Amino acid sequence: MRALEAITARMLVPGTLIGLNRRNKMKAKQLFITSSLAVLMVAGLGCTQEPPKQEPSKQEPPKMEMTTEIPPGVATPDRLESRLGTLTSFDGVPDARTTELVYDNLDFQRAVQAYLSTLQIASMYAMREGLLGFGPANTTVVVFEDLMDSKALWLTPNTVSIYMAVWLELGDEPMVIETQPNVLGLIDDLWFLYVADFGNAGPDQGKGGKFLIVPPGYEGAIPEGYHVARSNTHGNWLAWRGFQVDGSTKPAVDATKQGFRIYPLSRRDNPPSMTFVDASGKFHSTIHRMDYGFWEELNAAIQKEPTDALEPEILGLLASIGIEKGKPFAPDARMRKILAEAADVGAVTARALTARPRDDRLYLYPGEGVWTNPFVEGRYDFVKNGARLLDSRVYMHFYATGITPAMTKAPVGKGSQYAIGYLDEDGNALDGSKTYRIHLPSDVPVNDFWSFTLYDNQTRSMLQTDQRLPGLDNNSEGLQANEDGSYDVYFGPEPPEGKEGNWIQTVPGKGWNTIFRLYGPRQPWFDKTWRPGDPELVR
Numbered sequence: 001m002r003a004l005e006a007i008t009a010r011m012l013v014p015g016t017l018i019g020l021n022r023r024n025k026m027k028a029k030q031l032f033i034t035s036s037l038a039v040l041m042v043a044g045l046g047c048t049q050e051p052p053k054q055e056p057s058k059q060e061p062p063k064m065e066m067t068t069e070i071p072p073g074v075a076t077p078d079r080l081e082s083r084l085g086t087l088t089s090f091d092g093v094p095d096a097r098t099t100e101l102v103y104d105n106l107d108f109q110r111a112v113q114a115y116l117s118t119l120q121i122a123s124m125y126a127m128r129e130g131l132l133g134f135g136p137a138n139t140t141v142v143v144f145e146d147l148m149d150s151k152a153l154w155l156t157p158n159t160v161s162i163y164m165a166v167w168l169e170l171g172d173e174p175m176v177i178e179t180q181p182n183v184l185g186l187i188d189d190l191w192f193l194y195v196a197d198f199g200n201a202g203p204d205q206g207k208g209g210k211f212l213i214v215p216p217g218y219e220g221a222i223p224e225g226y227h228v229a230r231s232n233t234h235g236n237w238l239a240w241r242g243f244q245v246d247g248s249t250k251p252a253v254d255a256t257k258q259g260f261r262i263y264p265l266s267r268r269d270n271p272p273s274m275t276f277v278d279a280s281g282k283f284h285s286t287i288h289r290m291d292y293g294f295w296e297e298l299n300a301a302i303q304k305e306p307t308d309a310l311e312p313e314i315l316g317l318l319a320s321i322g323i324e325k326g327k328p329f330a331p332d333a334r335m336r337k338i339l340a341e342a343a344d345v346g347a348v349t350a351r352a353l354t355a356r357p358r359d360d361r362l363y364l365y366p367g368e369g370v371w372t373n374p375f376v377e378g379r380y381d382f383v384k385n386g387a388r389l390l391d392s393r394v395y396m397h398f399y400a401t402g403i404t405p406a407m408t409k410a411p412v413g414k415g416s417q418y419a420i421g422y423l424d425e426d427g428n429a430l431d432g433s434k435t436y437r438i439h440l441p442s443d444v445p446v447n448d449f450w451s452f453t454l455y456d457n458q459t460r461s462m463l464q465t466d467q468r469l470p471g472l473d474n475n476s477e478g479l480q481a482n483e484d485g486s487y488d489v490y491f492g493p494e495p496p497e498g499k500e501g502n503w504i505q506t507v508p509g510k511g512w513n514t515i516f517r518l519y520g521p522r523q524p525w526f527d528k529t530w531r532p533g534d535p536e537l538v539r
Contacts, residue, residue: 107321107338114317115346116390118298120192120397122288123155125301127237127401128167128190130286134277137169137235138262145253146280150462150470153285155401156515157462159453159471162242162252166262170215170234173265176226177238180259181208183252185240186404189233190305194380194403196229199240201406201415203227208259216306223265232309238262239402247475287459290347292340295321299329350398355422355429355457355513359391364419370427370534371419371516374399378408399460412523413447419516422457425534429457430513432506435492438516439533442485447520449474452489454504457511465505472504491535 080087084105087098094102130153134142144163148154157163168175168187179185183199183206195213200206204227212226215234222228242252256276263271288297298318307315307325318324321339322331331339354374360366361376374396376384380403382393396403399420406415421438424430444450451473454463463470472479472489478501481487490496491514495503506512516532524530 104334104338107335108342110317110320111339111342112346112349114314114321114323115294115342116349116394117314117317119288119350119394121190121301122294122298123397123401124188124190124192124237125297126288127286128235130284131165131167131237133284134279135275137167138175139272139274141166141256141260141274141276142279143253143256143276144280145249145278147249147469148279148462149281149468150464151281151283152279153283153287153459153461155287155460156399156453156455158451158515158517159462159469160244160449160451160473162244162249163239164242164256164260165237165239168213168236168238168262170213170231170236171264172215172218173220174212174214174218174222176261176263176265176268176271177211177213178259178261179204179208179211179240180255182206182255183240183242184406185238186402186406187211187213187229187231188237188403189231189309190235190237190301191233191309192397192403193232193309194405195231195236196227197404197406198227201404201410212265216308233305235305287461291343292336294343294346295323295329295339299323350394351457353391354395354399357391357395362392362395365528365531369531370421370423370425371532372422373418373420375408380405380408412526413520415520417518417521417525419532420513421516421535422513423535425536428537429511430491430506430535432493432510432512433508435490435494435496435538436535437533437538438489438491438514438535440487440489441530441533442482443524443530444474444487444518445522445524445530446518447522449519451517451519452504452514453517454491454506454512454514457513463507463510463512465507467505470504472502476501478502490538492538496538 076089076092078089078091084101087101088095089098131137131140131142134140142165144152147159147161148157148163149159154163164183168177177198179198179202181199184201185199186197187195189195196202196211198204198209198211203209210226212222212228213236214222214228214230216230216232218230242249242256245251261271261274288294302318302323302325315324322335323329357363357372359376362372362374363369364371364373372395374392376389376392379389379392382389382396410416422430424436430436438452440450451471453471454465455461455470456463474487479487480499480501488499488502490499490503491506491512492503493506493508495505514535518525
C-alpha cells in the first residue's frame with residue numbers, strides 16, 4: 001500500500017490538494033488510491049499473460065535397466081543450425097518458436113511445388129479466357145486470316161502457319177466436331193492432358209472427318225461413324241494449323257469456314273451456325289499470371305472442373321495451401337504473404353529451368369551447344385521408367401502450348417522439329433541491344449522449309465518490334481545464301497549493312513529467345529550430323 005501511495009502521490013497534479021485541511025487531505029489521498037487500485041485491477045483483467053515458459057530439462061537421463069544404444073542417425077539433435085536459422089527442441093519435440101518456423105517453411109515449400117506442378121492448368125485456363133473474349137464457346141472460331149503477329153500474346157507461335165482455335169465446352173452429351181482436310185489439329189482438356197489429334201496426324205489422315213468428344217461421366221450410347229475420344233474435363237481447347245498455298249492464307253481460311261462445325265449430338269440434323277472471327281492484328285492475351293494472381297486463376301480452374309484426372313499428389317499440395325474443390329480460397333494474411341513469395345520464387349525457377357536447364361537430356365548437344373528442347377526422348381506425357389520428368393514438364397508448360405504425341409513422334413521427313421535458344425555461345429543471355437549471328441551450314445536437312453522466330457523472354461510471345469512478324473524463313477524475300485549454300489542470320493537492333501534480308505530486329509534493353517524450326521526434317525537432323533551454330537556475338 002505504501003508503494004502504491006508513493007506512486008499515486010507522484011501521479012497527483014501538484015496543487016490539487018491545496019486548501020484542504022490535514023484530515024481532508026488524508027481522505028482525498030485514500031479515495032484516490034482506492035480508485036487507482038480499482039482502475040489497475042480492471043485494466044489487468046484485459047491483459048493476456050503468456051503461459052510460463054517451460055525450460056527444458058538439462059538433466060542427463062540416467063541409464064535405465066532397459067537402456068540400449070540408439071543407432072546413429074536416428075535421434076535429431078536438440079539444437080541445429082539450418083538455412084531457416086537455429087532450430088531448437090526438447091528431446092525431439094520442437095519448441096513453439098521452431099514449430100512456427102518450420103510450418104512457415106513447409107507452407108512455402110508446398111506452395112512452390114504446387115506452383116511448378118500446375119503451370120499447365122493456369123496456362124490452359126488463360127487460353128480459355130482469351131478465346132472466350134472473342135465470343136461464346138462452341139460457336140466462335142478464332143482465325144488468324146493474315147497470320148498471327150506480335151500483338152497476339154500466345155506462347156511461342158510461329159509466323160508462317162495459319163492458326164485457328166475454338167473453346168469447346170461439353171455439357172451432358174457428346175459434341176460432334178466436323179473437321180476440314182489438310183490441317184494439323186489437336187484437342188487438349190483443361191488439365192492440359194491430351195484428348196485427340198485430327199487432321200494430318202489424326203485418324204482421319206488429313207482427309208477431314210467427324211469426331212465425337214464424350215464428356216466426363218457420360219454413360220449413354222455411342223453411335224457409329226465417328227472418331228471417338230473422351231475428355232476428362234468439360235472445357236477443351238481445339239487448335240489447328242492450316243498451311244499457306246503459294247504464299248496465300250486464303251485457301252486454308254476458306255476451307256475452315258466451309259468445313260468446320262461443332263454441335264451437340266442431339267442437334268446433328270439441325271446444327272447451330274458458326275461465327276468466324278479474324279484475330280490478326282488484334283491485341284489479346286492467352287498468358288497466365290506469374291504473381292499472386294496465379295493462385296486465383298488456378299483456383300478458378302479447380303472449382304470449374306471435375307478433378308478425378310489430376311494426380312492425388314497435386315491435389316494434396318493444393319489442398320495444403322487452401323485450394324480445394326468446393327471450398328472457398330480465402331488465405332489469411334500470413335498465408336497470402338507466403339503464397340505471394342512462393343509465386344515469385346516459382347516464376348524465377350520456371351524461367352531458370354527453361355533458359356538454363358540443368359538436365360543434360362534437355363540439350364540437343366549436351367556439353368557442346370546452347371540449343372534445348374523440353375521433351376526428353378519424345379515423352380509428351382513427361383513420364384519415363386515410371387518417374388515423372390518434373391523439369392521437362394515445367395519447361396514445356398511455361399514456354400509453349402499443345403500436348404500431342406504428334407509433336408515428338410513425327411517420322412523422318414514429316415512433321416516438325418524445334419531447337420530453342422536463350423543464350424549465346426558464351427552462355428550469356430541474349431541482349432536486344434547487341435547484334436548476333438547464327439550460322440546454318442549448307443544443305444539444311446528439311447523437305448519443306450526452316451524458320452526462325454523471336455520471342456519476348458517475359459511473355460514467351462512473339463517479340464514486339466517494328467517488324468510485324470519477328471521472324472524469317474528460307475522462303476523470305478531478300479534472304480541471301482552464302483556461296484557454299486550456307487546461311488548467316490543476324491539478330492540485332494539494326495541490320496548489318498547489306499544483310500537486311502537476313503536480319504530479324506531486336507529491342508535495345510530487352511532480352512529475347514528464338515526457336516529454330518525444321519519442317520519435314522531429314523535424317524541428318526536426327527543423327528546430329530548436321531547442326532545449327534550457336535548465337536555468336538558480332539563484335
